[in-house]
Amino acid sequence: MTTFNIVDFVNGGASPSDFSQYHSCGQGQCGCRKSADGDDAQEPRVRADRIPLPADMPDDARRAFLKGAAAMVGVTLAPGVTLFAFGSDEAEAAVKPKPADQPVSDKNRWGLLIDVSKCEDGCDKCITACSKENGWTLGGNPKTDAQWIRKVTVRNPKTKATATLPLMCQHCKYPPCVDVCPTGASFRRADGIVLVDKHICIGCRYCMMACPYKARSFIHEPLEDQKEYAPRGIGTVESCTMCVHRVDEGRQPACVEACPAEKGKAMLFGDLNDPNSEISKRIAKFRTTEIRADLGLDLGVRYQNL
Amino acid sequence: MHRIHYRQLAAESTGFWGLLGGLAAIVALGLGSAYYMEHNGHIVTGMTNQIVWGMPHVFAIFLILGASGVLNVASMASVFNKTVYKPLARLSGLLAITMLVAGLGVLVLDLGRPDRLIVAMTTYNFKSIFAWNIFLYTGFLAIVGAYLFVQMDRKAGFLTKPVGWVAFIWRLALTTGTGSIFGWLVARQAYDAAVMAPLFIAMSLSIGLAVFLIVLILTYQWTERPLGDGLVNRLGRLLGIFIAVVLYFVAVKHLTNLYAAEHAGVEQFILWDGGIYTNLFWLGFVVLGSLLPMAILFSDGGKTKYGVLLAAGLVIIGALSELYVIIIGGQAYPLILFPGMEVTSSFYDGGINDYSPSIWEIGLGLGGVAFSMLLAVIAMAALRFLPEDLSDEALGLES
Amino acid sequence: MRLGSVLTGATMARALGKGGRLSLLMFGLAVLAMAGGQPVQAGPIGPQLPKAIKGEKCVTPTPDIRRNHMRYLDHHRDKTVHEGIRTKKFSLKGCIECHALKDENGNFLTVKDPRHFCRVCHDYAAVKLDCFDCHASRPDVKKKQALIVPKDRVEDRSEMAALQRYLAGKMHVKGGTQ
Numbered sequence: 108m109t110t111f112n113i114v115d116f117v118n119g120g121a122s123p124s125d126f127s128q129y130h131s132c133g134q135g136q137c138g139c140r141k142s143a144d145g146d147d148a149q150e151p152r153v154r155a156d157r158i159p160l161p162a163d164m165p166d167d168a169r170r171a172f173l174k175g176a177a178a179m180v181g182v183t184l185a186p187g188v189t190l191f192a193f194g195s196d197e198a199e200a201a202v203k204p205k206p207a208d209q210p211v212s213d214k215n216r217w218g219l220l221i222d223v224s225k226c227e228d229g230c231d232k233c234i235t236a237c238s239k240e241n242g243w244t245l246g247g248n249p250k251t252d253a254q255w256i257r258k259v260t261v262r263n264p265k266t267k268a269t270a271t272l273p274l275m276c277q278h279c280k281y282p283p284c285v286d287v288c289p290t291g292a293s294f295r296r297a298d299g300i301v302l303v304d305k306h307i308c309i310g311c312r313y314c315m316m317a318c319p320y321k322a323r324s325f326i327h328e329p330l331e332d333q334k335e336y337a338p339r340g341i342g343t344v345e346s347c348t349m350c351v352h353r354v355d356e357g358r359q360p361a362c363v364e365a366c367p368a369e370k371g372k373a374m375l376f377g378d379l380n381d382p383n384s385e386i387s388k389r390i391a392k393f394r395t396t397e398i399r400a401d402l403g404l405d406l407g408v409r410y411q412n413l
Numbered sequence: 414m415h416r417i418h419y420r421q422l423a424a425e426s427t428g429f430w431g432l433l434g435g436l437a438a439i440v441a442l443g444l445g446s447a448y449y450m451e452h453n454g455h456i457v458t459g460m461t462n463q464i465v466w467g468m469p470h471v472f473a474i475f476l477i478l479g480a481s482g483v484l485n486v487a488s489m490a491s492v493f494n495k496t497v498y499k500p501l502a503r504l505s506g507l508l509a510i511t512m513l514v515a516g517l518g519v520l521v522l523d524l525g526r527p528d529r530l531i532v533a534m535t536t537y538n539f540k541s542i543f544a545w546n547i548f549l550y551t552g553f554l555a556i557v558g559a560y561l562f563v564q565m566d567r568k569a570g571f572l573t574k575p576v577g578w579v580a581f582i583w584r585l586a587l588t589t590g591t592g593s594i595f596g597w598l599v600a601r602q603a604y605d606a607a608v609m610a611p612l613f614i615a616m617s618l619s620i621g622l623a624v625f626l627i628v629l630i631l632t633y634q635w636t637e638r639p640l641g642d643g644l645v646n647r648l649g650r651l652l653g654i655f656i657a658v659v660l661y662f663v664a665v666k667h668l669t670n671l672y673a674a675e676h677a678g679v680e681q682f683i684l685w686d687g688g689i690y691t692n693l694f695w696l697g698f699v700v701l702g703s704l705l706p707m708a709i710l711f712s713d714g715g716k717t718k719y720g721v722l723l724a725a726g727l728v729i730i731g732a733l734s735e736l737y738v739i740i741i742g743g744q745a746y747p748l749i750l751f752p753g754m755e756v757t758s759s760f761y762d763g764g765i766n767d768y769s770p771s772i773w774e775i776g777l778g779l780g781g782v783a784f785s786m787l788l789a790v791i792a793m794a795a796l797r798f799l800p801e802d803l804s805d806e807a808l809g810l811e812s
Numbered sequence: 813m814r815l816g817s818v819l820t821g822a823t824m825a826r827a828l829g830k831g832g833r834l835s836l837l838m839f840g841l842a843v844l845a846m847a848g849g850q851p852v853q854a855g856p857i858g859p860q861l862p863k864a865i866k867g868e869k870c871v872t873p874t875p876d877i878r879r880n881h882m883r884y885l886d887h888h889r890d891k892t893v894h895e896g897i898r899t900k901k902f903s904l905k906g907c908i909e910c911h912a913l914k915d916e917n918g919n920f921l922t923v924k925d926p927r928h929f930c931r932v933c934h935d936y937a938a939v940k941l942d943c944f945d946c947h948a949s950r951p952d953v954k955k956k957q958a959l960i961v962p963k964d965r966v967e968d969r970s971e972m973a974a975l976q977r978y979l980a981g982k983m984h985v986k987g988g989t990q
Contacts, residue, residue: 205896207897207898207899207900208897208899209897210891210895210896210897211895211896245759248456249759249761250461250462250463250761251455251456251460251461251462252462253462254462254759254760257758257759257760257762258758258759259750259756259757259758259760259762260756260757260758261750261751261754261755261756262754262755262756262757263753263754263755264753264754264755274750274758274762283598283599283600285538285540286540286541287541287542287543287597287598288538288541288543289533289537289538289541289543289544289547290532290533290536290537290538290544291536291537291538293538294894296894296895296896297895298896302893304890304893304894305946306889306890306893307529307532307536308525308526308529309524309525309526309527309529309530309532309533310524310525310526310529311524311525311533311543312465312466312525313541313543313594315462315465316465316466316598316601316744317598317599317600318600319599319600319748319750320748320750321462321463321748321750321760321762323462324462325455325460325462325465325525326454326525327454327455327456327460328453328454328456329454329945330945330946331922331924331949332922332948332950333946333947333948334948334952335905335908335947335948335951335952336905338946338947338948339946340945340946340947341454341525341945342451342454342455342524342525342526342945343525343526343946344525351896352898355896355898356898398750398751399600399749399750402599402600
């Protein structure tokens, strides 16, 4: 388990310059320069002993990590070399983690790109992964049980052509749920993730009336044993959080991670504001669709080949 | 016109206490239902993730519309100078307050977290029409309270007209707000129409006047105070006009939708093959709730109190039917995600959603209606709301 | 008997006045009579907080966290939910991790159990605990060591028991066991 932690952590930073933010020194104190814009004018040196480790990490794990990190530095110092070798066969590194004590900013806008042509009929790996990650289950009451993500089958009645795609909160730039929420419990984070602050949600369900995508669920029953990073409870409304707890750690959402890679992943996560991100490049290159684009909501979830 | 004397209800008869007890029992049933729903979660109701607003909303919106509409009687006296209705203004204001309080009560008790009412009162998102409505509702209570005060106070009478104007404008804003809760839902086929606001204003006028007539006729019957047929007939004909106005706006709403091919599906659902919703619309709202009462009110039936009483009762049935069709029928029709496509999923996309109200939701709604009447009865026994004599002679009407 | 309790008892008695004192005495005698002459369980009157499983100190001094934990948590929750600030110091997750307790069978206690760390005080003060309607009341990680609390650790929290303890002169002084 401890090795797992390390892998996750290491994979969090993809490019060499990402590690600049792990310097605990102030600006320029140790002779290096913070390259926030990611230019490689001066390659930052990573000092393994300055990498903050989780406080609860056991000592043996800590030693193992530092050993691994020392080996890793050599790898990362070569520009363009990524860390795929370090664990999972699939590159998990998608985003740059922000320091835990810094607020999210509108420099990023997190989004998803879903290639419908690669989404297999009958595959529900994204749904099971989301359910497992966030602790919602489809139990005996399909009408009242929460569904954060679902597979929708679209069929053209004239041509009989069908497509299947995952549908979840579309993380609108102009979300109707946020507009209608009387208390401001529905809100859009600076980085574009639309969330429910369950502390001030009164359970009026107006957001569910307003959402064009039926993305939201109301919790009809008392719950227990929620995931510690995904609180959810009776009488409040919830929806896809784009795995905000993972994104804040620099990991990608559970659904994207689980999307099978054999024929190429159907789901891609990334920063829509960063023109160099994979997602932005693909959106620039291919024609993508927003569901109910007529509403002009500027969605964070785009579909390709729909 | 004679001098009008107001007198409290006599809180002596067994009938009075029986009525009070009966109403209190229904209120207790409503509170019990709310407690049961809150304790177990909405799983015990008929509501689902598809139909998120159910029977309590039908009753709550009925009461809120009625509250603003019932004030119209007072507005006619102080804003439109129809002095013949002046003796009725106090009752009008009283019912406006009690119905609004009860409607809000139902709405709050149906929240997922009614225990967080304080959050709703302290944390606002001012882009939300719901948040505006919280101010419109509380403001309405304060303004109508002041309106009652200036009417009932010996010295403040000269303020009746300006305060009456404020109340009149405020109530129009309030009902516009209530209608816009639906009118501004861009995503839903059945809503998203500016006509929802004037439609709700029209419905508020007919619901409010119907409730007012029922309370007036029954109260004067039970207290054996004189009530002129001429007065009731006048109000009855006004009710007939309000019904026609509602029909007009409903027709505009549906005809506009029918003209747009994109809305053909939802219109076919409501008007033609929507089962319960189609039946409630045509039979409940159009025939029983509109045409029949209009026929009564504009014929000889409207000249008797019982005819008007019956017509008012039918209007209430019609209004509840139409609200059920609007609120629940509008959600039963699926959201259009991909226009022109057939959509299926585990989350009931693309299909008609079913809803059957539980006794708890109906209990809560009826409890709310009873609460509004309970408050009104208590107030009428405590303060001088009702004129002793509403005979046509006393009002100077020719019967 | 410790000085603090004597003082508090005396202050209370003074505040009650002569008649009050007399009636308190009578009431106490009546309670003792009702208890059927059984020896009264000696024990502090306040809540008995189980020790945290790791670390020597809380994130702020104990009196401060006892008085202000709800404010810290509220502030932190807004920062976390709305701004994505995920520092550990005042996170509820952090509280739960340090204060997790296990039952005899080695399972973490949930808030359903009266021995749960948060409930010990909240039950005593009769303050509704809202957090765990939504939040997990025990840690996710199963391996962590935790203090095992035997079943009989549940105290009799009835008013009568509290009054008996009070009358037995075992006033709770300050802090209790940490």
